[in-house]
Amino acid sequence: MGNLLNKIKGPMDVRSLSTDQLPALAEELREKIIATVSRNGGHLASNLGAVELTIALLRIFSPPTDKVIWDVGHQAYTWKLLTGRADRFDTLRLYQGISGFPKPCESDCDPFVAGHAGTALSVALGFAAARDLKKTKEAVIAVIGDAAMANGISFEALNNLEEVGSKVIVILNDNEMSISESVGALSRRLGNLLTDVRYNRIKAAAEQAGHKLRMTFLRRTYHRLEQAIKSIWLKNAFFEEFGLRYIGPIDGHDMRALEQALRSADEFKGPVLLHVATQKGRGFKPSEQLPHAWHGVGPFDLDKVLAATQRNAPAKMNYSTACGTLLTAMAEQNESILAITAAMVEGTGLLEFSRKFPGRFFDVGICETHAVVFAAGLAASGFRPVFAVYSTFLQRTLDCIMHDVALQNLPVLLCVDRAGIVGSDGPTHHGVFDIPMLRSLPNLVIMQPADYLELKAMLQTAFAHHGPTVIRYPRGGSHEVDLSRSVENLEIGKAAVIREPNQGVADVAWFWSFGDMLPVAEGAADKLIRAGRPAGVVNARFIKPIDSALLKAQVAQGAARFVTIENGALAGGFGSAVREALAELRLAVPVRSFGWSDAFVEQGSTDELLHAGGLTADAIFQDLMES
Numbered sequence: 090m091g092n093l094l095n096k097i098k099g100p101m102d103v104r105s106l107s108t109d110q111l112p113a114l115a116e117e118l119r120e121k122i123i124a125t126v127s128r129n130g131g132h133l134a135s136n137l138g139a140v141e142l143t144i145a146l147l148r149i150f151s152p153p154t155d156k157v158i159w160d161v162g163h164q165a166y167t168w169k170l171l172t173g174r175a176d177r178f179d180t181l182r183l184y185q186g187i188s189g190f191p192k193p194c195e196s197d198c199d200p201f202v203a204g205h206a207g208t209a210l211s212v213a214l215g216f217a218a219a220r221d222l223k224k225t226k227e228a229v230i231a232v233i234g235d236a237a238m239a240n241g242i243s244f245e246a247l248n249n250l251e252e253v254g255s256k257v258i259v260i261l262n263d264n265e266m267s268i269s270e271s272v273g274a275l276s277r278r279l280g281n282l283l284t285d286v287r288y289n290r291i292k293a294a295a296e297q298a299g300h301k302l303r304m305t306f307l308r309r310t311y312h313r314l315e316q317a318i319k320s321i322w323l324k325n326a327f328f329e330e331f332g333l334r335y336i337g338p339i340d341g342h343d344m345r346a347l348e349q350a351l352r353s354a355d356e357f358k359g360p361v362l363l364h365v366a367t368q369k370g371r372g373f374k375p376s377e378q379l380p381h382a383w384h385g386v387g388p389f390d391l392d393k394v395l396a397a398t399q400r401n402a403p404a405k406m407n408y409s410t411a412c413g414t415l416l417t418a419m420a421e422q423n424e425s426i427l428a429i430t431a432a433m434v435e436g437t438g439l440l441e442f443s444r445k446f447p448g449r450f451f452d453v454g455i456c457e458t459h460a461v462v463f464a465a466g467l468a469a470s471g472f473r474p475v476f477a478v479y480s481t482f483l484q485r486t487l488d489c490i491m492h493d494v495a496l497q498n499l500p501v502l503l504c505v506d507r508a509g510i511v512g513s514d515g516p517t518h519h520g521v522f523d524i525p526m527l528r529s530l531p532n533l534v535i536m537q538p539a540d541y542l543e544l545k546a547m548l549q550t551a552f553a554h555h556g557p558t559v560i561r562y563p564r565g566g567s568h569e570v571d572l573s574r575s576v577e578n579l580e581i582g583k584a585a586v587i588r589e590p591n592q593g594v595a596d597v598a599w600f601w602s603f604g605d606m607l608p609v610a611e612g613a614a615d616k617l618i619r620a621g622r623p624a625g626v627v628n629a630r631f632i633k634p635i636d637s638a639l640l641k642a643q644v645a646q647g648a649a650r651f652v653t654i655e656n657g658a659l660a661g662g663f664g665s666a667v668r669e670a671l672a673e674l675r676l677a678v679p680v681r682s683f684g685w686s687d688a689f690v691e692q693g694s695t696d697e698l699l700h701a702g703g704l705t706a707d708a709i710f711q712d713l714m715e716s
Contacts, residue, residue: 132163134370145347160209162190182513184693204517207240217255337364413438437477480520508561509656515692525661537604582634612706
């Protein structure tokens with residue numbers, strides 16, 4: 090590795106480099122990103138594709154005065170390295186380290202948090218309108234991935250752009266990928282722009298001439314020529330109909346072309362869209378070949394990967410793959426079962442389903458709200474749609490679940506993946522809010538398994554139920570299980586007693602666990618019993634409806650208190666449901682609840698976060714002994 094990166098302490102140092110030094114800087118940046126992600130995990134392919142684009146942005150614009158807003162910040166690692174955080178980059182995504190996403194409290198070069206797709210253009214319009222009201226002159230730039238441009242919020246912002254009337258620069262970073270391959274009409278249209286042979290042949294010749302002509306008026310002439318070419322070959326360009334001056338496509342790894350196009354965009358008086366074609370995973374052959382597999386990765390042995398010895402490592406079973414495998418098997422027996430994803434085919438375990446039943450599988454792109462309403466339409470037509478989605482992205486769909494699914498009591502199954510904490514992606518991605526958000530909605534059945542076979546039983550139960558159901562499950566998993574084993578459907582609302590206290594004892598502490606917290610509950614109960622205090626353990630399985638009959642029976646048998654444990658927000662969560670059920674029964678028994686407090690959970694490994702949050706058997710035991 091060279092030493093250019095070591096000399097860069099902020100954006101001004103990037104602008105001081107000569108053009109000839111930029112390829113070496115790009116190479117150093119890629120080496121740094123690959124080395125750090127191999128140790129810490131992170132988003133690799135998307136960041137490797139945005140290196141030259143980021144360098145060009147910092148050579149033309151001047152943050153923090155100019156506002157660069159990243160749509161989904163998992164393409165912003167180079168931005169962090171070049172805006173004063175290189176000395177802390179080794180802490181990327183670690184507990185109390187720097188975030189994997191833009192974070193204003195880290196640097197004033199980050200104007201806005203960006204963890205979910207589709208928000209950048211709306212944010213940029215807000216910054217631009219504020220600039221105009223204050224009568225200042227800073228540039229406002231939104232960097233949007235091609236898949237995020239198809240998100241509904243992006244379209245709403247496009248529709249509002251002319252009404253706001255502010256100058257913004259929109260950079261469309263087109264790598265033909267989100268996490269899965271980009272889908273939909275917009276993706277096809279962008280592909281046509283990138284591959285139109287006649288247009289690009291003439292454009293390439295003009296670019297070669299443009300590189301030799303550095304004077305401002307000639308550069309402007311070149312872009313007027315480019316616009317004329319587009320008007321011939323690409324009539325009624327999609328973005329221009331929204332009031333955006335379209336420039337591109339531009340090679341996103343050609344520094345001269347990028348800087349020239351960015352200057353032209355900055356000089357243009359109105360809103361501009363700069364279409365930049367990049368290669369996801371560029372500079373790291375494994376991620377170039379399989380960009381979806383290298384989108385978000387855990388730590389890996391770099392030497393082994395480069396030697397190709399890890400390429401074919403078998404995938405371990407986790408809740409995502411188990412759910413996908415089970416759904417595929419059930420779909421073989423039930424032709425009404427359909428599967429839906431929002432650009433997360435691999436992430437939600439649905440790859441096998443998509444290959445086996447292509448006509449019954451739908452990838453709607455990064456459009457979660459559409460996915461829910463689409464599923465409602467399918468359910469109203471007699472099918473049994475399953476929408477598999479990460480909890481953090483389900484947050485966007487609450488109104489649609491209420492109005493289009495629950496209100497009409499339609500048999501839509503929501504498989505809520507990554508429920509609970511997810512580790513190093515941090516507060517934008519933890520799935521701790523789905524229970525409070527969904528629990529108040531009538532008609533929903535909400536459940537969570539404690540293991541894979543219970544997940545199978547819950548899927549069967551959901552398909553036997555004639556209303557909407559939610560199954561939440563955590564990231565990861567542990568042991569391998571034979572998923573072909575036969576299991577019985579569950580009685581809706583019926584909990585399972587895992588451990589009874591000694592017969593006839595009084596003052597029992599009953600641990601009620603929800604889902605993946607069952608081992609923690611059992612560990613804390615063991616410690617309490619060894620300390621001479623009777624305890625029992627319940628796997629709640631259902632939070633809506635909750636097993637009020639069992640609560641009532643346990644109070645009658647001598648329950649002195651209930652201890653609830655959940656991998657979710659305490660406010661309005663599982664513990665609240667237990668308290669409400671006891672209040673409804675007019676039973677005044679104390680409840681001690683353990684879960685995530687009323688704060689956003691920071692990044693870190695799962696173990697670090699559980700210890701910090703007091704969600705371990707030791708911490709719960711100590712708390713109970715002191716109370």
